Amino acid sequence: MEVEMKIRGLMVDPVTNMPIVVLRDLNGNSVLPIWVGVFEANAIALEIEKVATPRPMTHDLIRNLLFGLEAGVKKIVVNELKDDTFFAVIWLERNGELISVDARPSDALAIALRLDCPIYVDETVLKTSKASAAVSQAGSEDELRRWLENLNDEDLGRYKM
Numbered sequence: 001m002e003v004e005m006k007i008r009g010l011m012v013d014p015v016t017n018m019p020i021v022v023l024r025d026l027n028g029n030s031v032l033p034i035w036v037g038v039f040e041a042n043a044i045a046l047e048i049e050k051v052a053t054p055r056p057m058t059h060d061l062i063r064n065l066l067f068g069l070e071a072g073v074k075k076i077v078v079n080e081l082k083d084d085t086f087f088a089v090i091w092l093e094r095n096g097e098l099i100s101v102d103a104r105p106s107d108a109l110a111i112a113l114r115l116d117c118p119i120y121v122d123e124t125v126l127k128t129s130k131a132s133a134a135v136s137q138a139g140s141e142d143e144l145r146r147w148l149e150n151l152n153d154e155d156l157g158r159y160k161m
Contacts, residue, residue, distance in 0.1 A: 002077055002120035003030060007109060010045055021109060023078075023121060030126050034078070034086055040106035047113040059110040066115070070094065076108040078121040081128045 005023040008031075013020050019041030023032040036044070043059050045051075056064060066072065071094035080087035088108040092099040103111075112119050 001123045003123055003126060005032065005119050005121050007048065007113070007119070010041055010048065021106065023119065032121055032126060032129060034105050036106040040110065043110040044106065044113065047110060059107070059114055062111055063114045073111060073115045073117045074098065075118045075120055076112045078105050078125055081125045
């Protein structure tokens with residue numbers, strides 16, 4: 001089963017100094033932090049803040065290609081967590097045919113924002129993420145995860161580029 005999520009914000013992990021995309025389900029019951037690279041975070045931040053660039057960025061190019069091919073994105077799904085790495089699938093539709101494309105979650109999220117399509121996380125990923133946190137996380141990382149799960153709107157500042 002898939003749980004619909006929204007991007008709640010971008011922040012920087014105070015421990016590793018790496019950007020985190022924070023996803024939260026529509027009911028506010030589940031939070032999923034996904035650590036991403038700086039360039040990927042910038043691509044997401046540009047779209048969240050609706051910053052226009054003088055030339056198309058990579059994810060804008062992908063959006064333009066999809067429009068040119070008369071294909072759409074039905075949804076993206078963060079569908080697997082394996083060895084602390086998240087995996088995603090972009091579900092394209094063209095001429096009534098569904099096509100799945102393997103993607104990094106950061107790329108899938110950047111494309112979802114540009115095409116205003118739904119974002120889902122497989123329920124097993126949410127469960128595995130919490131289970132692995134309880135088993136393998138200790139000390140400051142465990143505190144960070146608890147802190148992320150209790151975020152509210154005031155805690156989510158804008159990601160600074």
